Amino acid sequence: MTTGSTGSPTIFYEDGSTTAINWAHEQRLKHWYGLKPGVKEARLKGISTQYETRSALRSIRKYLWNQLILPGFFLSDREHERSLQKIRKFRPHVLWGPTPGLADLARYVQRTNQDISQYHPDLVISWAAPLYEHEKKLLGEVFFCPVTNIYSAREVGHVAMNCPQGSIHVNQENYIVEIEGADVDKQSDGPGRVLITPLNASPMPFIRYRIGDLAELGESDCPCGRSLIVLKKILGRIGDMFKMKDGHLIEPNFWCLAFMRGRPSRDVERFQVVYLRTDLLRFRIVPRPGYSTETEADLRHFMEKSFPSEMQCEFEYVSEIKPQSSGKCPIVVNEISRQ
Numbered sequence: 142m143t144t145g146s147t148g149s150p151t152i153f154y155e156d157g158s159t160t161a162i163n164w165a166h167e168q169r170l171k172h173w174y175g176l177k178p179g180v181k182e183a184r185l186k187g188i189s190t191q192y193e194t195r196s197a198l199r200s201i202r203k204y205l206w207n208q209l210i211l212p213g214f215f216l217s218d219r220e221h222e223r224s225l226q227k228i229r230k231f232r233p234h235v236l237w238g239p240t241p242g243l244a245d246l247a248r249y250v251q252r253t254n255q256d257i258s259q260y261h262p263d264l265v266i267s268w269a270a271p272l273y274e275h276e277k278k279l280l281g282e283v284f285f286c287p288v289t290n291i292y293s294a295r296e297v298g299h300v301a302m303n304c305p306q307g308s309i310h311v312n313q314e315n316y317i318v319e320i321e322g323a324d325v326d327k328q329s330d331g332p333g334r335v336l337i338t339p340l341n342a343s344p345m346p347f348i349r350y351r352i353g354d355l356a357e358l359g360e361s362d363c364p365c366g367r368s369l370i371v372l373k374k375i376l377g378r379i380g381d382m383f384k385m386k387d388g389h390l391i392e393p394n395f396w397c398l399a400f401m402r403g404r405p406s407r408d409v410e411r412f413q414v415v416y417l418r419t420d421l422l423r424f425r426i427v428p429r430p431g432y433s434t435e436t437e438a439d440l441r442h443f444m445e446k447s448f449p450s451e452m453q454c455e456f457e458y459v460s461e462i463k464p465q466s467s468g469k470c471p472i473v474v475n476e477i478s479r480q
């Protein structure tokens with residue numbers, strides 16, 4: 142499934158070939174930064190803090206890939222500290238993770254005034270969200286190394302990557318990237334919706350797939366010398382994070398997961414989460430015919446489990462959820478920032 146950042150997760154089929162090409166592109170990216178295949182890498186992932194490798198296969202894979210897997214989301218200070226201790230011991234050359242998770246770890250290091258100059262990585266690779274300038278600066282300062290970003294989506298793979306000179310080069314051997322809305326013949330004329338066509342054989346081809354971002358495309362005039370075309374500007378990406386009172390970050394994907402389980406996955410057509418206060422949110426729901434009080438109870442139970450005390454929720458039932466003027470229908474609407 143896609144993360145459903147537009148509010149309705151899409152089911153697609155994959156046989157491992159996209160993942161394999163992703164790995165190849167990651168090797169390429171590391172090569173751009175002078176790193177050899179197989180260098181030690183710490184990966185922040187959306188796993189539970191209780192995560193331990195139980196399967197032999199996973200352990201072998203981790204060993205062969207020379208990887209340290211760490212939890213990347215919803216971490217308390219103590220959990221950040223535990224991750225740092227593991228990083229200190231493992232001494233990875235690459236620190237890899239979703240931008241918000243990496244930035245959170247960096248803020249923790251900064252806040253607690255830790256000196257990590259002795260065991261800093263050689264490269265930070267962020268993905269799954271845009272890398273804003275302030276985040277790039279923060280990561281670079283805290284981890285004393287270059288910071289790069291992979292422009293990627295679960296269903297199509299690693300579309301483009303940041304070179305050492307800062308351009309976002311499209312992996313043109315494997316993707317056709319087009320911009321819709323701008324002048325079709327002159328693609329460099331202004332921003333438009335990004336359309337992606339992966340070129341590798343896959344059980345489920347995507348053709349001119351609307352990935353949900355607005356961007357601008359241009360020929361490469363990058364000083365790095367690579368002739369791969371560049372995404373000049375990625376204007377928007379769904380991925381607003383919400384910071385709770387205790388500092389925990391909630392990403393839209395969290396709500397996707399909430400609605401991808403059991404009853405809600407069957408009974409909810411579309412949803413949106415509206416943040417009203419740091420301790421109150423509203424589920425705006427387009428119900429399916431099977432929706433009942435039990436579905437609501439399921440969601441309330443999920444909330445109680447996920448946020449033991451502080452988070453309240455209310456429900457609003459609507460017949461449709463209108464997209465914004467950009468055409469996006471974000472799953473998170475932050476009313477707090479507008480107050």
Ligand SMILES: [Zn+2]
Pocket residue numbers: 304305306307308310363364365366367
């Ligand atoms: Zn370049």
